[in-house]
Structures are given as structure tokens and as C-alpha cells.
Amino acid sequence: MTTAPRLEIRQISRSFDGRRVVDDVSLSIQPGQVTCLLGPSGCGKSTTLRIIAGVERQDSGEVLVDGQLISDGVHAVPPEGRGIGLMFQDFALFPHLSVMGNVAFGLSDKSKARARVEELLARVGMSRHIDRFPHELSGGEQQRVALARALAPRPHIMLMDEPFSGLDDRLRDDIRDETLAVLKAEETAVLLVTHEPGEAMRMADEIALMRDGRIVQRGAPYHIYNAPADRAAAAFFSDINVIPGKVQGALTETPFGQFLAPGVPDGTEVDIVIRPQHLKIDFDRHGRGPNPTPQDGTPARAVVERARFMGSESLVEFRMDFDGSALKALVPSVFLPKVGTPLWLMIRRDRCFVFPRAS
Numbered sequence: 001m002t003t004a005p006r007l008e009i010r011q012i013s014r015s016f017d018g019r020r021v022v023d024d025v026s027l028s029i030q031p032g033q034v035t036c037l038l039g040p041s042g043c044g045k046s047t048t049l050r051i052i053a054g055v056e057r058q059d060s061g062e063v064l065v066d067g068q069l070i071s072d073g074v075h076a077v078p079p080e081g082r083g084i085g086l087m088f089q090d091f092a093l094f095p096h097l098s099v100m101g102n103v104a105f106g107l108s109d110k111s112k113a114r115a116r117v118e119e120l121l122a123r124v125g126m127s128r129h130i131d132r133f134p135h136e137l138s139g140g141e142q143q144r145v146a147l148a149r150a151l152a153p154r155p156h157i158m159l160m161d162e163p164f165s166g167l168d169d170r171l172r173d174d175i176r177d178e179t180l181a182v183l184k185a186e187e188t189a190v191l192l193v194t195h196e197p198g199e200a201m202r203m204a205d206e207i208a209l210m211r212d213g214r215i216v217q218r219g220a221p222y223h224i225y226n227a228p229a230d231r232a233a234a235a236f237f238s239d240i241n242v243i244p245g246k247v248q249g250a251l252t253e254t255p256f257g258q259f260l261a262p263g264v265p266d267g268t269e270v271d272i273v274i275r276p277q278h279l280k281i282d283f284d285r286h287g288r289g290p291n292p293t294p295q296d297g298t299p300a301r302a303v304v305e306r307a308r309f310m311g312s313e314s315l316v317e318f319r320m321d322f323d324g325s326a327l328k329a330l331v332p333s334v335f336l337p338k339v340g341t342p343l344w345l346m347i348r349r350d351r352c353f354v355f356p357r358a359s
């Protein structure tokens with residue numbers, strides 16, 4: 001038996017001043033699943049979230065909760081009737097209410113409120129602060145209380161818009177992990193908006209990558225990172241190297257030998273994309289490089305233009321002998337070559353992506 005997704009949106013669109021900022025967006029989320037809506041600033045993430053929450057209306061498309069239609073652009077269940085919890089970056093606590101008062105705020109059955117508040121505060125590690133007021137708490141503590149408050153009415157769905165962006169890095173990692181544990185334990189379906197790929201990869205069961213109002217790719221973090229839909233999708237997650245080529249007879253010529261481009265018509269310009277951590281470096285042996293292996297392919301000589309120590313890694317920038325193009329490699333930081341050193345580069349062919357060049 002298949003059960004309806006906890007949250008489903010179908011072909012949602014919304015325009016402002018004649019510009020489509022949400023364009024035919026569909027998504028579905030199961031109980032206990034975290035989906036991250038990831039994309040650059042202004043791509044339409046928050047508008048999508050606001051439509052689901054019911055504080056913005058769509059021009060077309062449907063929102064369903066547990067298979068029930070709650071909004072189709074004409075009829076809409078009001079925000080408070082949707083069973084949806086919200087947690088936004090600027091969702092401040094009520095300053096005049098204690099932690100207890102804040103977390104109990106959305107609970108209608110006051111006789112059971114104390115037990116529920118205590119349960120949630122224990123879960124977010126805030127039990128001993130139950131009688132404090134917001135101004136007596138640190139930013140991270142306030143965020144935990146905000147999470148407890150959002151979860152108190154047992155929402156089936158939680159919408160989170162950059163909820164951790166006000167926190168410093170270390171605290172943010174801890175609170176993210178705690179939040180995730182609590183949301184999973186409560187079987188809440190979560191849609192989290194972020195523009196940070198690191199946050200999405202850390203939090204998400206599924207990432208929906210959004211650009212110019214559209215979802216350009218959906219999948220598990222591992223899949224999106226390792227099989228990006230296009231060059232921009234690859235570039236969103238890390239620095240990339242782009243080796244340009246032109247296809248002749250299903251092959252393209254590069255400094256690293258020929259690359260297969262099956263099914264690509266002759267004359268098509270392509271970009272071969274590789275992340276800097278997938279370049280290998282080897283020493284120059286009096287003008288000769290390492291012996292090629294089938295996986296690494298042909299090595300190519302290059303000269304170090306810049307090398308930066310970055311803690312656990314070094315970022316080394318090269319100028320290729322073949323055509324003067326520039327490439328970057330991320331290598332363990334025990335290796336920090338001097339500027340001007342000739343070295344040999346190899347690229348992990350199984351980690352390269354070949355995309356037709358975008359015009």
C-alpha cells in the first residue's frame with residue numbers, strides 16, 4: 001500500500017510584476033524526511049515556502065497535506081489550519097514570556113502543556129532554563145527554544161527558512177545536528193530553505209536544487225554532488241575546473257588526451273568539468289611525467305602559479321604547458337609546492353562531467 005506524502009506541491013507558479021519567481025515547482029516529502037530547497041539568493045525559495053505556509057498565494061498549482069488539498073490558488077485553508085510549523089531566522093521569541101510560556105504558546109490543551117514543554121526542553125537540552133526569559137539566553141539557546149516552540153503543537157510539517165544563519169559556525173553545527181535528531185524523532189516532514197550547499201548536504205535526505213524559479217535537479221546529496229545536471233549545478237557545490245573541447249567522432253581532445261563524448265554530434269562545443277580535489281599531482285622526472293594508468297589517463301605538464309596553505313589542504317593553481325590554460329588542484333597540505341615548479345597533473349576520468357557548452 002502506498003501512503004500519500006506528508007507534503008506535496010504540484011506545479012506551483014507565482015509571478016510578481018510579470019516576472020515568474022516560482023515556475024512550475026513540484027515536490028513531495030514523506031514523514032521524517034528532510035528536503036532542502038537549495039539555491040542562490042533570489043531564486044524563489046522563500047516564496048515557495050511562503051506559499052506552502054499559506055502566507056503567500058500561488059497563481060496556479062496545488063498544495064496537499066497527507067493527500068488532502070489545502071490550497072489550489074482559488075480555495076485555501078488559512079495558515080493556522082494547515083498543521084504546519086514555521087521556523088525562520090528572524091522568528092523571535094516573545095520577550096515578555098518565559099521559556100515555558102514561549103514553548104507552551106501554541107498549545108491549546110493547557111492541562112497537558114507542562115508535560116509537553118518539559119519533554120521538548122529535555123530533547124533540546126534546555127530543561128534547566130524553563131523559567132528564564134529570552135534576554136537571559138544566548139543566541140543558540142534562544143534558537144533551541146524556538147525549535148521547541150515550533151515543535152510543541154506536533155506539526156506534521158516543518159518549514160524552515162535559513163533557521164541557523166544567525167549562529168556562529170561551531171554552534172550552528174551542533175544545533176543543526178540536534179534539530180535534525182528531534183525532527184526525525186517526531187516524524188516531521190521538513191522543508192528547509194538554504195543557500196549554503198554545506199548545510200544542505202549535512203541536513204538533507206533529498207536536495208532540490210533551484211535556479212531562476214525552477215527546480216533543476218532533485219536527489220540525495222551524494223547523487224547531486226557526484227552527478228550534477230549541468231555545469232552550474234556542479235559549480236554550486238565547489239570550485240570547479242572547466243576544460244573546453246570540441247567533439248569530433250564522439251571524442252574531444254584535451255591536454256589530458258582524448259575524452260569520450262558518446263552521442264554528442266560533431267562540432268559540438270563541450271565543457272569537461274572536474275572538481276579541484278579530483279586532480280592528481282606527480283613530480284617532473286627530467287621533463288617526463290608518470291606512466292599513465294587507464295583510470296588516470298594521459299598526464300599533462302603544468303607550472304605552479306600560486307599555492308595557498310588552507311589548513312588541511314593546499315590549493316595549487318597551475319598554468320598548463322599544452323595551451324596556457326589555468327587549472328586548480330586541492331591536495332593534502334603536506335604538499336605546498338613553490339611557484340614556478342613544473343609538475344604533472346592527472347585527472348580522475350571517472351570524476352569528470354562532460355556538458356554541452358551553454359550558449
Ligand SMILES: Nc1ncnc2c1ncn2[C@@H]1O[C@H](COP(=O)(O)OP(=O)(O)OP(=O)(O)O)[C@@H](O)[C@H]1O
Pocket residue numbers: 016017021039040041042043044045046047048195
Ligand atoms: N512580494 C513581492 N513583490 C515583488 N517581488 C517579490 C516579492 N516577494 C519576492 N519577490 C521577488 O521574487 C524573487 C524571489 O524571492 P525569494 O525571497 O523567494 O528568493 P530566495 O531564493 O528566498 O532568496 P533569498 O535567499 O535571498 O531569501 C526575488 O527577486 C524577490 O525580489
